[in-house]
Amino acid sequence: MLRDNSYARLSDFEPKAQELAAIRQHLHAHPELSFEEAETARFVAEKLQSWGYEVTRNVGGHGVVARMKVGDGTRSVAIRADMDALPIEEETGLAYASQFPGKMHACGHDGHTTMLLGAAEYLARTRRFDGTLNLIFQPAEEAGAVSGAQAMIDDGLFERFPFDAIFGLHNHPGAPAGTFLMRSGPLMAASDTVDITIRGKGGHASRPHLTVDPIVAACSLVMALQTVVARNVDPTQAAVVTVGTIHSGKATNVIPETATLSLSVRSFEPKVRDVLERRIRALVASQVEGYGATAEIDYVRGHPVVVNAPEETEFATEVVTELVGAEKVLPCPLIPGSEDFSHFLEHKPGCFLRLGNGENSAILHSPKFDFADESLTTGAAMWARLAERYLHD
Template sequence: MSASPLCTVDDLAESKAELDEIRHHLHQHPELSYEEADTSSFVAAKLEGWGYTVTRHIGGHGLVASLTAGHGTRTVGIRADMDALPIHEQTGLDYASIRDGKMHACGHDGHTTVLLGAARQIARTRNFSGTVHLIFQPAEEAGSDSGAERMIADGLFERFPCEAIFGLHNHPGVATGTFGFRAGPLMAACDTVKVRITGRGGHAARPHLAVDPVVVGSSIVMALQTVVARNVDPNEAAVVTVGAFHSGHAANVIPESATLDLSVRSFSPKVRETLEARIRALVAAQAESYGASAEVEFIRGYPVLVNSAAETEFARSVAEELVGPEHVISPFPPIAGSEDFAYYLQKIPGCFVRLGNGENRPMLHNARYDFNDDNLTIGAAFWTRLVERFLPKDSA
């Protein structure tokens, strides 16, 4: 008996209306990081209804749905994120968020629905041999102590062993249904730096009797512009952005202190260390030169997301089979944004995939953003076919 045909996008056509309904429900009911109780319960109920063994409350509101078929012993994991953002939605959609100040502005409602669509198709056809673990993760947007970290700490891979793990994120600015792949570093490490400058307050008319933290902070801001330009290899990529500068309240008062908040991005551990060292040194030197002092808090965020070569090539081949090479970008350009999927890839090999959300659609984290429903069946077919290819069905 020959193996069953692999999944195509057309095979998901009959599921499109149901997937639209699921996605719109999730979009209307967003929950922030660490608060995804309703979303998790909704997802778990769907999966249990399709025959999955669902384990809840992993690292908080995370869950894993497991399904075994055939006699195969191999395993694979696929992850979707579930949390929303603290943004007031401005889309005007009839399924817009009903929770004020909370919005699915990054497409996690779509990611979750895509994986649910695949879950339904995988359970229906069971065209694989082995075990698939579908990982629905909370708190990707947390920035630190994220859902991935918590699920790993809660024994994710010990309890649900995976030979490889795969994940997906939509990408506005790229044509709908176009897949992007890049082996090696794909997304940047993201660190936050908080600088507190202490000077000496005084009267604006007597600056010589004060130490002005505004001047000190301004000097630090300008000096920081040299870090990437003069301390990082031109063949490497890095970003140092001062996103906030706060000091003072009145025009005629020299304040006592000032604060700076920085976002720092890098694509290699070596560059990451260089950035921290140079930022600390520049801040201290600039403050001292003005007779002020400065404290630097360097908060490590998500690490560099590094796709493994073999799994990236495998996922790329699945996408080319599904949608054709003309709808695949490889290598995809590096992305300065960050993702806690990076923590999974530090533990086991895998690949994080980008899926075009449309060329002229609002960017991520925008109040007018919306996940493109045209991707629901495309993404679900991709995950289904990937499972079928990673865990090929027994032939007899």
């Protein structure tokens, strides 16, 4: 077994800082949206092949899986990074800003990919582990309910590339660069989407008594929905019900036939998730019926809760503490955003970490966001050390 000081350290990656920054900035300048990551996947696959990995392309779309077995160890670990960008017009003004109008890496997936590539090169060069390493470069994390994680699973990820545990990471704006945020159990929320169509009876705006106004029903429903969390969810639990869109009508002198609403629903516990759906459906029916209208509901359950396994979280916490020191390992709050890494964790034990992106970082999905290059060596060293520690002899 390797001595503690023989596992990957930050100093092992400091000479690679400029190289990693160049890779990250290249990816940042050439963003590709979900399900369109062909060039990014090619870039990643060619580097991995040049380092001696067994590389499989086009897993669940443009997904890339790299495997390397060293020694005769029976343990196997997977580490995942996401690759896709967002449909956002970049406003950073950086020299390496997106070259593709309307597309940008506004969530830091360029940094996630780069850190795992940095660890991949180190691990292939040193080969100080005993077992099987699986590196998963996932497409379409930003795609919504039908995302890259589920697509890779449906394409036989677990059967074709078996592993014992899986780890992933996301950058965390607001936390100092180089720090890690850790949490066992529920971490990131389940995300559901609800589309509601209210059907009334249209007519002339001057004769409302001859109509059934769907706008009035919709506005009443919006207010009623605000009671779901406040009056139906245990105050010790967290949940969110947000009406994100409401559309109806095209003219001031016409009462329209329909009104549509779209909701984003977030929760951290399966029982709370069920309560939210039950109460939303009941309120929609009762509120709309009270105005003489009817409603159609399309309730789509998206990503489940990200639930970190206790044993794997304890292990990952040990790794990051050894790497950066206890003072740079912080407790992570519950995060109401969602992550399709949760689909992997429904099948395999693992841990999803958060890596500080700077206290002054723009928020995720902002047109001014940029990944902090000073975190690249920290993330790469962490993945390398985690793989070595998990696959010890």
